[in-house]
Amino acid sequence: MGVAGSFSLIANPGSASRKYALYEGAALRATLHFEWSRGKIICTLIRGADSYSEDVDIRHFDQCASLVLAILQKRKVMTSDDVVEKVGVRVVAPGAYFLADRIVDDGFIAELAAAKARAPLHIAATLEEIETLRRQFDAATIVGVSDSAYHITKPDYAWNYGISLEIADRFDIKRFGYHGLSVASAVRQLTKAGKLPEKLIVCHLGSGASVTAVYKGESMDTSMGYSPLEGIIMSTRSGSIDPTATRVLRDVCGLNDGGLEKHLNTESGLLGLGGSSDIRELLEREAAGDTRAQLALSTYVHSVQKTIGQMAGVLDGADAIVFTGTVGERSAPIRERVIEKLHYLSFVLDETANKNCTASKVVTDINHAGCSPIWVVTANEADEMARRLDYLS
Template sequence: MEPLILIANPGSASRKYALYQGTTSRADIHFEFEDGKIICGIETADEHFSLTTDLADLTAASSQVVTLLRDKQVLSDDETIESIGLRFVAPGSYFAQDHIVDDEFEAKLQATLPRAPLHISATLAELKELRRQFADTTIVGVSDSAFHRTKPDYALNYGLPLEDTDAFEIKRYGYHGLSIMSVVQILTAADKLPSKVIIAHLGSGASVSAILDGKSVDNSMGYSPLEGLIMSTRSGTIDATVASVLRNVLNLDDSGLETYLNKKSGLLGLGGSDDIRELLTREKDGDKRAKLALDTYAYSVQKSIAQ
C-alpha cells in the first residue's frame, strides 16, 4: 500500500489541502471566507461537497481535515496520514530549499517573521497547528522559491549596494515556484515544453515566470510576493518614493504600510473589489472604476510578459 500524504498550502485568505496516496490524488480540501463564514469544499474523483464550518478563523482549519475526510468516507478509520508537505513562502537563502520541519526550522521562520510578517504569519500559524495535530508525523517544508534558484545573478539582485543586500540577504528570490515547476513537469511529460516559455500564475497572488530549457531565469515577484504584477489586494511594484509619501500623508507605521500595500491595494484598491468575477460583471454594466481596475491589471500582466 502506497503511503498517504497530506499537502498543506496556507494562504492569507484561504487554506488548501490535498490528500494523496503515493502520486494519486484522493481529495482536495479548500477553506475560505464567504459572507463572513468559513466554507469548506471537498472534491474527490467522484463527488464534490460544500459545507459551512463553525471555525472562527483559518488557523484551526487543519484540525478539521482528518475528521472531514473520515466523515465523507475518503479516509477510513484504520488509515493514517504518514507524512505532510507544507508549502512555505519566506525570503532568504535558507528558505530557498526544502527542509524537514523541526524546532530549528520553526525558530528560523519565527526569526524571519519581522521581514515579511503578512506572508510568513499564515505559514507559521499553520506550521504550529500541524505540529500540534500531527505530533508524530514527519512534516516536510516545501520551498515556494526553490525552483527559482537557477535565476542568473543579474535577475536576482536589486540596484542596491551589494554589500548590504548580501549581508541581509535582500534578493529577488521569486515565488510561485511550485506552481511553475508543476507546469514545466506537465509540459515535459507531454513532450510539449519549448526551449523558451513564459508561464503566468494568475490567482489572488499573481506572477509571470520566464523559463529557459526547463529552468527559471526570472520571476516577477521579488524579495516578497508583493513585488511584480497588480494582484487581488496587493499593489505590485511601485516607486519606493510612493511608499514613503503614503507613510507620511496617511500617518502609517511599518505594519500599517505593509497592510495598506498587501491588503488594501491591487484590484480592491482600484476597483473596490478583490473578486475579479464581480469586477467583470460591473464592467459589463458600464462601471468605469471596475473597467479601470481590470484594464490596469491586464496591462501589468502584458507589461511583465513583454519584459
C-alpha cells in the first residue's frame, strides 16, 4: 500500500454521506465520516480508540473534500509539512471502461462525464468529488478505483440482458455489477481467517443492497446490473421493476425521464413501501402494530431471500453465507428473518450468537452447530481501495 511515511487518502462519495480514510504507508491513521444530523452536516473523525465529532459549516456534501486536510491537521493526524501523495476515489459507473482502476486525468474525466448522461444520479457525486480533490490535492496522483472490477470474472452468460446482442455490444448495455469492493473485502478476510469455502453467497445489506455468488473467491454473478438500481429492494431504491410498470408510474406521476430515475432511486424501496428508509424505525413501528411497516419489512426480506435462492442456483448450492454492510452487520432481526426460509440450504442460526452480534469485529460465526456457516463480516472498502492504489500510482 505504499512506502512507509507516504500518505494516501481514500474517498468514498455516497448520496447520503462522504467517507474518507488516511493511510501512512500500510497503516490506517484516521477515518472521517460526513453525514447529516439534526439538520446540519457533522464530521466524525476516528483515530485509534479516539473519536471526535464536530459540526462543519457547509450545506452540501460536494464541499466535504475541501475540509478533509484542515480537519486532519486540526486533530494533529497530519502536520502542515505532510503531503498526501495518492488519492483513491470509489467509482460507480456503467461501462466497460470503468471495469478497471484508472489514473484520473482529463481523459478519465471526459469518460465519466459522458457516462453521467446514462446514470446521472450515481455519477454526479463522483464527478463533484474528483473535481474538489484535484483542486485540494493538486500534486497527488488520483486513482479512480472501480467498484465493478471484482465482477470481471463472471462468465459471459452472466453479463447479458435478453436484448439484441448487437445493440448491447455496440452501446455497452451490460450487467456490470457493483459492491465489488465490499465483496472483495469479505473474501479477503475469509481467506485470511482460513475460512473461504468453494461456494459462497455474500449479502451486502446497507442503504444499497446486493447479493453475490462467489466461486473459489471469484464473482460468478451479482444482483446489481447496468446500474446499482437493479436487484433487491433497498432503502430508497426500488430494485428490479418491470419497465412497463415504470412507464405507467412516469405517466400517472407526471414525471420526465430524469424525474422517474430520481423517483426510483431516492423515493422508492423501503421509503416508498413503509414511509421510512431506516430499518430500525420500521422495526420499532412494526413492534407497535404498524401494518405498513410490517409489509415493507416482509417485502424487503422476501426480496433478499429470492435473490439468495437465485445465487444458490448459480453456484449449484452454497457452502456458506456472509452478511455485510450496515444492515447485514448490525441488524440481528433482519438476519434472522432472511435465514428463516433458508433451512433447505442447511443455513440455521444460533439465536444467541445472532442476537449478540451487532457490530462484528472481523469474522463472526452465527450459525447453529453442525449447520452450514453463516458469517457476519465487517466490510472494509477503504482498506481494499488502499491495497489497489500502488498498481497504478
